[in-house]
Amino acid sequence: MGRVGFSGYAQLWADRKVRALFVAAFFARIPALAAPLVLTLYVVDELGGDYKQAGVIAAATTIGAGIGSPWRGRLIDRLGIRRAIVPSIVMIGLLYPLATIATYAWLVPISVLMGLFLIPIFSIVRLSLSVMVEERQRRTAFSADSIVAEASFIIGPAVGALLVTQVSAAAALYAIGACEVVAGVIFLVLDPPTRSVTAAPATEETAPAPASTSFVSAPLVFLFLLSGGAMAALFGTDLGVVAELRELDEVGSVAIAYGAWGLSSLVGGLVYGSLTRSVRPTFLLLALGVATIPVGLAGGVVSLSLLVIPAGLLCAPTMTAAAEWIAKLVPEERRGEAMGWQGTAYTIGGAASSPVIGAGIDGVGAWGGFVIGGSIATAIAVVVLIAQMVPRWRPTPEMATIEGVSR
Template sequence: MGFRGYAELWADRPVRTLFVAAFFARIPAMAAPLVFTLFVVGPLDGTYAQAGIVAAASTIGAGVGSPWRGRLIDKLGMRRAIIPSIVAVGVLYPIAALSTSYALLVPLSFVMGLFLIPIFSIVRLSLSVMVEERLRRTAFSADSVVAEASFIIGPAVGVVLVTQASAAWALFAIGMTEVVAGLMFLRLNPPTRSAVDPDEPVVESSGPKGPWMSVPLAFLFLISGGTLAALIGTDLGIVAQLREIDHVGSIGFTYGLWGLSSLIGGVIYGSLNKSIRPTYLLLALGLTTIPVGLGSEVWSLSLWVIPTGFLCAPTMTAATEWIAKLTPEDRRGEAMGWQGTSFMIGGAASSPIIGVAIDEVGAWGGFVVGGLIATAIALLAWGGQLLPAFKPDSHSIEETPAG
């Protein structure tokens, strides 16, 4: 292992600025799912299944919009692609906060997802351009660490807003801060394509020729979806478990420990000199998610989330790293958008199922169902990748030093 790559990234001012902006921009996005769940099961007097439907509507909208916005970034640049999102977020969140109807909240959530500001895609796409390939794994891991730092703060802030003010005020605050985040990236305008020097000879993309989609990429998108199933199971399961034992105020602590363990996992993964197959990481993530429901107290639940948290950032980073390697630069924004869609589909498909499991058998059902879905997808992808025709060429990825 070596951590020199992180020092190189931090010494690069544009990259450092991008990480700082991403940290602040993600805090409201990380708080939103939890606040929506508490809004549905609290003021709207709904069930966890209904909260899962709201989450599914939002993720379906984001899944539809993510590739479209990614393609717009490829063609028009970042600024022109996110202006509609900034306007939509500024209008829709206040409407949702004022809503007293669950029936209205579902379509609102879909439209909000459709115009979600694609911070994840923008940051990963920009890093793939701004950072040398030898440091790409470290850069993606560093971004995962930044995301986990935001995750540690976001839900805790959301809980404070809900308990000290109300869920409606929390939604309104999230919407306004997401507008500020969008304006921040509009001002920063990170590069999404490599600069072309007219005096230099044209260097062809190192990515594959012809159609960019391939079976190995499809497996990576499937793995990304499975990752979200495990995360949704843990996310909803934590909220349900702490509500069952009447310790909702401890959500920030448990979420914080979950995020901190993921942050540590991301730091370690980024320091490795070789990549780990996303399939193996997802399998481990699914298997460690299943038993989390054994934690029946705040302290035991918080300890059980550490192993699954430790694998979150590495699993997401590894999938992104391989997608960036297997996709030509001029289609990378679209590919990152499709990965975002895969995350959203995984969340949308699993959220209602996990919600029903929690309603029917209790909080532990959320962990079991989410973990089983992730495990099944990992085994499916692993079996498919054993076929010679579908096996990705991992040599060049695994041998790339982390710096």
């Protein structure tokens, strides 16, 4: 995999524009990462629902995001970030307050709209980084973004749980909506580049029609499948941790379990970004799926926090590797749309797996979430690995690895 070094992170941090993007992404992701936990607790605690119903809400949100991601990515490609996210800022400011007064039946379509107009932070940051740094630095840049995301993840759910337990889930939803609006305004002001200097985004009036040729290829489809599998593993852990803590009557300890999970992912991303060669996303997802299954053996807060660490170490590398290879495979003028389709793959993976995971938790207990989520991820990785053995779909020599910055 090449030698390990960390100087690339210092080089990135020295760039003022890249540094500003990371800081904005950190604050913008906190409310977005708190939302799934808060919605789950809102359905289970305040609406009197079960985990299957909470899984349906998660699925509704992800379906909306799955529809919206490619559309918003294409708008970013054509119009730039500012004009693409204004509708999100307006709608998010309306939808979260509505959620606090809605019945469960109305919460389902509201959740779809929340996903549809979700501010595409992931796509914006990865797309901007892909043109702000050289190709040889992308692994380090994407890993740094994963580290920033994990730092947000450590804070977001913990703050969300604190608001729910100390105030109410409704108050937490109001706070999330307000913070997401502020996040949108931050990106509106920052307006990070999405095209290189030689290919700046054109205005709507002067933009040429998108090329009719498709950027889709078998390797790209495999990457989308792997992205969906990664989300199944993450949803299994996410819902499983909440369910396990509720069974233990230790919901207030969510910061400990989520902190261990997020911190280990942060460390994994830091190490992966320091490598000089890539690891195939197929292998990373296989390891992630296998590592997720045993978390169901946890019997207390301490054991739960320890068992999520191996899976956590693989979260950021798996998602970073997939984004890195997509940026390599897709031309710059279609990269925003491709990143949007990756977002759709994430959301489809979550939408398809979350009700099954929720039903498993309701049926057998919290351990079912980890087993089901990990098994889905493992199965997808095995299928893709077998498919990649077919000669016509086998990675070409130049795509077998992606070289990184020299240390």
